[in-house]
Amino acid sequence: MSRYDAREIEPKWQKAWAAAGCFTARRDPSKPKYYVLEMFPYPSGNLHIGHVRNYTMGDVVARYKLATGHAVLHPMGWDAFGLPAENAAMERRIHPGDWTYSNIANMKDQFARLGLTLDWSREFATCDPEYYGQQQSMFLDFLEKGIAYRKNAVVNWDPVDMTVLANEQVEDGRGWRSGALVERRELTQWFFRISDYSEDLLSALDGLDNWPEKVKTMQRNWIGRSRGLQFSFSTVDAPEGFDRIEVYTTRPDTMLGASFVGISPDHPLARQLEREAPEIAAFNAECRRMGTAEEDLEKAEKRGFDTGLRVRHPFDTAWELPVYIANFILMDYGTGAIFGCPAHDPRDLEFARKYDLPVISTFAPESGDHTLPEEGGPAYVPPKPETVHYIRGFAGDEHQTGEAAIEAAITFCETNGVGQGVTRYRLRDWGISRQRYWGCPIPVVHCDACGVVPEKKENLPVELPRDIDFDTPGNPLARHPTWSSVPCPACGAPARRETDTMDTFVDSSWYYARFASPGAKTPTDPEGVEYWMNVDQYIGGVEHAILHLLYARFFARAMQACGHLPQGTSEPFDALFTQGMLTHEIYLTRDAEGRPVYHYPHEVTDGKLADGRPVEIVPSAKMSKSKRNVVDPVDIIDRFGADTARWFVLSDSPPERDVEWTEAGAEAASRHLARVWRLAQAARDADETGSGDEDLERERHRAIHDATMGVESFGFNAAIARLYAFTNVLSKSKAGRAAQVRAVRTLAQLMSPMTPHLSEEIWQMLGGEGLIARAPWPQADPAMLVEDEITLPIQINGKRRGEMRVARDLPKDVVEAQALATDAVQRALSGGTPKKVIVVPGKIVNVVV
């Protein structure tokens, strides 16, 4: 009997699949098409075990769809632009392009060992000029359609490094390299008009039936449609041109609870005031000395500055409110100005208590204990559909829901000329300008005479220059001696190329469409996208639930508007699956100062280091290089084989949840595969006749049914658990050779999406025809699945107290009579009669005594 040796069989079958061209996508009108896509990786240099899980899931789907007669497209590429390449360039004096492409080569070798069904003939990297040139072409289309435009926006500015920082490069308000206090600075930047699509992006979510509800909810909240009132306060003694302050509120029903007006430090009025008042200038400067990240803003202490200006309440001109500049108000939202109602907003309440401003409740609960905010209670913010009692109402009923009150308030205000009801969206336009080298150049030219001029399409791609350096901080493109000097495409006069490059989210917003025809001389070609789009199943991390997926949905619409995608593809991903992370224990010891020192898993045995020191163990932590709790897939494949790695990452945990990588789990998976291998040999060598052929055959059909359901519903862990159970039955079976061989061949097929190499080997061993990768998926015979007799649990007062075997279709009254006759029920009744008997056919009997 030979042993299962993954190192021997895995390369063999990988070669066989390649020789047969099994995974090359081909348009085939005689088959339904299926496009499965996993979010493409950033080429960081090494495949992470998390990648293994992500790509194995897609591979299971791809192999299953191949087996069920689909023309499958399963491509792979590289999300190759971005900051890490520039960081590597600075740290190691290596060119970002060289670093990126060598990482790609390395990761591709690692990919090859996993035995995935990828069609590498369609591979591209977003940093290939062929790819980003087409992206530039689309940018020009967007520009022509008005989807791309320029406006001012704030960035994180590092005054020492003289460079723009990403949010993650700002740590506690300081630049990560220079340590300098970061400032907000305004630059003219390129934007995509995603906000024009707000309503469509919102309402189309309703049609995405195969997206997780949580992702749709997050997107809805992000787009943030709100109904509110826009109105203005008239000012008292304000500077010239500021006789009114426009505000927007979603709670106009609380207008009689107004206590102050707050404006953003970037509001035009704040900017005007800082010219005359040094204290205001100082305060505004202080506010701007904070990163642009909304999270920081929200967590920061709420601070304000009393401008001394006052506004008149629109309902009562004698009622004046103070105007504060407040650090938590963003110029990008609404009008950059709010009215504060401390009684019904926790932020406003914190602010009011700090600056001793009035707190005025406008409504209170209908009943129950309630401490009014003005008497020290918390801000009262009930859900809008809840009915409350209006103490200071001015429109609608005294007792009404927040929703009704808001509509009544809007109507009242419109009737009295105080303002207008408007629908707003939280979604802001997408700023795509980056002041960096390693990204897609924005293909426009700045001409003194003609202004902003689009590059001619025949001049695309606008390629990145190769000869750059990172010796001095800032954007290498901007300081390149010759690159930006070009003639104006319109008038031919000397002009300057745009040196901003595009956000890398642009690159990943349309790659799925490019895979349909990767070599096309236009961004897409109609034949390719018409056949392959949409993506039938998209798989990736939930961390992309909002930005990437929203941008990709927007891009599909914008591409459609420019004729790059056909009708019916505005939603590019028919089904979405968000998978969980891979986690691993963290092992650490403490240094003399009590700081943690992290240790790699291979340094730890039985909770101790080699020198015998015990380690602290932090369970289920996200894998990160700095914590050293990483698992190298190459190492796992060397030791156990790809099939074991694939099997393990899919077992144990549901795909949408995190899974903890454990050595013991990997070993168990490996042992199981070896056991299946032995069973296959035992089946091959079994006696011709045996007993229980029929039982095994029934079990085989049940396994087909259950495992198929598991694969179709992304219940890979459930499918695997079912296959374990089938394996247990098989190993105990005394069935004859034919029945055993049939059962093992089915087992190999059902396992093949997860363990393709082992399955091929067994298939061949047991005389399967051709490659298992091309064999049709086994079918379960419905007649073999029904059971004639079932076990019915009997409950007394909702607790299980017994069971009985009954015919599957026994009438309800007979079931009831039999249940009442059981010992357990008789004991519980002790001669009395039951109060109630509930019989759920085929499920349960509950006797209430």
Next chain:
RNA sequence: GCGGGCGUGGCGGAAUGGUAGACGCAUGGCACUUAAAAUGCCUUGGGCUAGGCCCGUGCGGGUUCGAGUCCCGCCGCCCGCACCA
């Protein structure tokens, strides 16, 4: 801070509102072996006055004949917050 999610034995987890703990790991025992490894078989939520009963799905309430599942309020962890990808 705001939005979204998750929480079940020693561990990973299973369970259309209907037998909580499938399946796997780890325990412990047995078989095989000179021995070990490997393999196979069995055992295992906690408790008690143990062949029966009680308690158990983060905590506290509620709906229901019946709640891990639905509702309300907490606690903890994770993801996102627009320039990380």
